[in-house]
Amino acid sequence: MSRHLGAPHREVDHDMALAAVRDRIRLLRRLGAAGPGLLTAIVAFLLVASLVPAGTAVALAVLIERVGTTEAAGLTAVAAAPLVMFAVLLLVGHGLDAVREPLFFLARCRIDGAHRVEVARLASTSDTIGALERPEVQRLIRQARADPENWTERTPGMGALSLLAFLASLLGLVSAGAVLAAYAWWLVPLLVVPALAVQQLDRHGAVMWHRTWLRGIDGGLRAGVWQDAVTSSGEGKEVRVFGLGDWAVGRIDRHIREMFEPVWGLGGRLMTRQWAHFLLALVPLGIAFVAVALSGARGDTSVGVATAVFAAGSSVYRVFGTEVHDIVGGLACVRAFDQLREELRAAPPPRPAAPPPPDAPRATAPPLVRFEGLSFTYPGTRRRVLDGLDLEIWPGELLAVVGLNGAGKSTLIKLLAGLYEPTAGRITADGTDIVHIGAEAWRERIAIVFQDFVRYHLTAADNVALGHGSVPRDEAAIEAAARDAGFDEVLDRLPRGWQTPLARSRTGGVDLSGGQWQQVVLARALYAVRTGARLLVLDEPTAHLDVRTEFDVFARLTAHKGDASVVLISHRLSTVRQADRVVLLDRGRITESGTHDELMALDGAYAAMFAVQADRFRRGHDDRVEEGELR
Template sequence: MKSAVRDRLRLLALLRAAGPVLLASLCCQILLAGLVPPATAVALAQLLGRVQEVRAGSLAAAAVPLLFFAGVLLLGHGLEAVRDPLAYAVQARIDGRHRAGVARLAATSHTIDALERPEVQRLIRLARADPENWTERTPGAGAVAQLAEFGRAVTLLSSSVVLAAYAWWLIPLLVLPALLYQQLNRRDSMRWYRAWRGNSGAALRAGLWYDAIVSPSEGKDIRLFGLGGWALDRSEEHIHTLYDPVFAVARHQLRSQWRQLAVLLVPMTVAFLAVSLAAARGQRSLAVAMAVLSAGAAVYRAFGGEPRDMTGGIASLHAADRLRALLEPSARTSAPEGTDAAPGAVPVRFEEVGFTYPGTSRQVLDGLDLEIRPGELVAIVGLNGAGKSTLIKLLSGLYEPDRGRITAGGVDIAALGPVAWRRRIAVVFQDFVRYHLSAAENVALGNAAVPVDRAAVREAARDAGLTKVVERLPDGWDTPLARTRTGGVDLSGGQWQQVVLARALYAVRTGARLLVLDEPTAHLDVRTEFEVFERLAAHKGDASVVLISHRLSTVRRADRIVLLEGGRVVESGTHERLVAAGGRYAEMFAIQADRFNRGYDDRIEEDELI
């Protein structure tokens, strides 16, 4: 009970986000709308009473109560007209602030391990308050519904006053059954709610199959492999899983509707007969009888409302609470920000670092020791699963080591704080993001914390070999790199890789001192790749560079090559030294050299689209 009251108070506290003017307007609307039903009853009684009193030809005397009655009706219609716009505006402000908080929580999470968990993704979808079906509601809708409860309370109290003026016994006769009817109705509503929400996963899976059926991408497989009927059967199976329990609840409720109807009709019939008989016998006037009947109907309307609004809004708040507990910085990652990682490049060291991905048991890194010296170009090579990409994610602070530490200039990067550390590092991931922004903005995202430096953007593009691509764009640097944007174009995979490389080089030109490249030229041919690394070596300045590449012909230009195997460094040295040693690196290089001599081109490339 206490938790329910606390949740209701939380909903009301959200109303502050609407602002004083908008909130005051909605409160006035709800208060006045709550007084309209009993006011209508009183105005109707006065009008009928005056009409009964006046003689023929003197109906002008009824003008005042008629105007009063008309004014109440007009006020009711006016309040009804402004209700939805006011409620929508208040709800939009509340939900906007709530969604911004959820987005900020997800975006500022220091690591990404929690974001990869299905439970966290489910909580994000529920907490972001973006309803996808009728059972889901937003905190704003819950807050407005909670405020509307006070309006219905005003209607109940004021209507009870009108009833009490006639006979006090009408209040328990009508109010108690109305309360019981509300509880029965809400119980049935919540059964619907739970039946649907209990199988929400089936709805998601059915939607995924439907999207696959109508999608051009999956449509190729569906047609070529004859999967159409099979996909429809799977979708239908999930739909039955979703709707069969809901239909069972519906059938049960249809069979029990007579009970709720009896709870409502029996006391209403008793009250209305008693009032009507009293009026017929002359014990009460017709005007009083009409006022009582109208007020009695208003009592039942006061017990309306949609419980799903508040239930769904509270569920969204609870999801946000659980999400906050999972994503808020831990004690280790919440170091005070603002401490810089030291001016210029500094040595970075992995010291006995071990790491296992959450939910798995295999150690990806097992006691890794590695030093990245200032100004050095270090190449990391190894077979798939050796831990190369994991090393980069740890170096970027996207994951925390299970044991050991990573230091910069002798200071643990966790102590520096993720924001301060990431100002010193620029990373090009293999699965880079293609932002639907202009060419200039795509490059300048390399350091979004500083004002855009167009000169640095052009220089970074030159170093990445992107200049010729930009010159061919319709609007140059201002061309959106997406066909979905007006005047936009798309790029080939290799051209996008040059954009992302320019993004990282822009970060170096604006303060980063450690450049990390994960397969940065997989979409480029060997000649273009050679030119890119020529420029990279010439323009990296005093920045350190960590390079991961599957092409050993590229990494041979590195100052030092490190071979990972089993989560550890097993070989380290220059290309010449490692080849002369005749170890694992020499074996891998010989295999690739033979493939290249036989004309094998291992780049990953799509058709050029601009």
């Protein structure tokens, strides 16, 4: 029975051992990012460095042996060769110490830089964004990003180089063991076994250290939020006006302590256990040195041999002096990256049954888009934001989607972009499910300006060109899009024109008002249309503009949209009356559809909303979000 009970345990141990080997192989593969030339230099460096201690011990032993057995008259000639060898080895050792850090620093930069690119690519190119909103995914990003913010964090570059150094040091262990065995074979297990035990204790402490740090990541993430708030010009306004400075700093201090106090406590406990390391080194070395010294005193061993044993014995413990924390931390970083990849690609969209050939012409006509029985519930919630919604976007039309706040308008757009997968139903383009088209191919055909659009701290030209970043930049299209959006008037006032950074934090940069930024975003959208997008979606694109300016913007949009379809979401009903069709989204479904005049004649919810807004406008209310000019 004991054999049957023990077998599963042996299988588990075997699987864990194989997994550990595979993890280390994956870590070593990261070394390829250092480049063949630099990697070859580092390997040669490590091999030479591993042989220096044993070579130094032998050279020193020969030198002492000859000095002790040669007459003074012939001492110079006899001792010259070992003396030169000893001096050369000392110089080599010092030279290796001098070049180690520059070589390793350059390799770490290359390896970690390549790893960060992989993390960024993985996070930015995943088909949907739902996973990025989950706290556990943000923790994995923090673990995998290889961008240390404090002394507890390690990177794949650190881990891979330390693991390579450890493997190279095994050659040093063999050479040191050969020197010891030349005197007595029993010295090898006497010194090597305790040295291995010391390394295992170090590894255990490093694993505990890393696990303790992982438990404090949430505190670090929260501290980062408040650190960004107190140093950002955006949040800085409220921090100062509301007197939040001391309160925010207190939060930072509390969360930093949440992250580091457990690590500090563990560090103190590990320090108290250093006596075990001390004894594991002192006792075996003491036994070996006393035995060799007694043998020398009896005349059984020469002074030179004893010196070689002393030097080789102490080098055994230096062989295992590799930074274990780097290896453990690097392995954890690589594992976190693998887990992050699984989380972000846990449910890849199905492949098209018959993918188009590579030379197939690109679609140039706007598609007929259908939402068929679409339902959606945000992860972690129960309320259906959309509930069996049916809607068509006809080719070339200007469709306006209106509804109260929280009706699901922005969610509808995110689903159209493929940023979330529907809970039920589907979205088709010309009869093909957009999932089968593929996220990348589908997004080539559409352009979306979200309500919470990004204000890139780049030049004005870059801010517009990012509207279709996957196509070659077209300067003429940038100019035309700016004219179509009315941004050319603002552009004339920028100190460096198109090359002006749109952020005061950049050298020579300026800040724009909310309305001016929306003109930038409209130019961004129209640039996408001019460079191939055939479905343009604008989510509250003119919320910062007054009604008259908004009317002019919509007129420009209608005149310059070409044959593209346009979906417009707006809270102002006075301007969407220009749309070819207006649909009202209420309680997750389309409840009314038609032209403005048809919906007014229907005298339903749309007509009631329009009447309320018209009355507010007659009484002088202006519901734009903010006013302001270029400053």
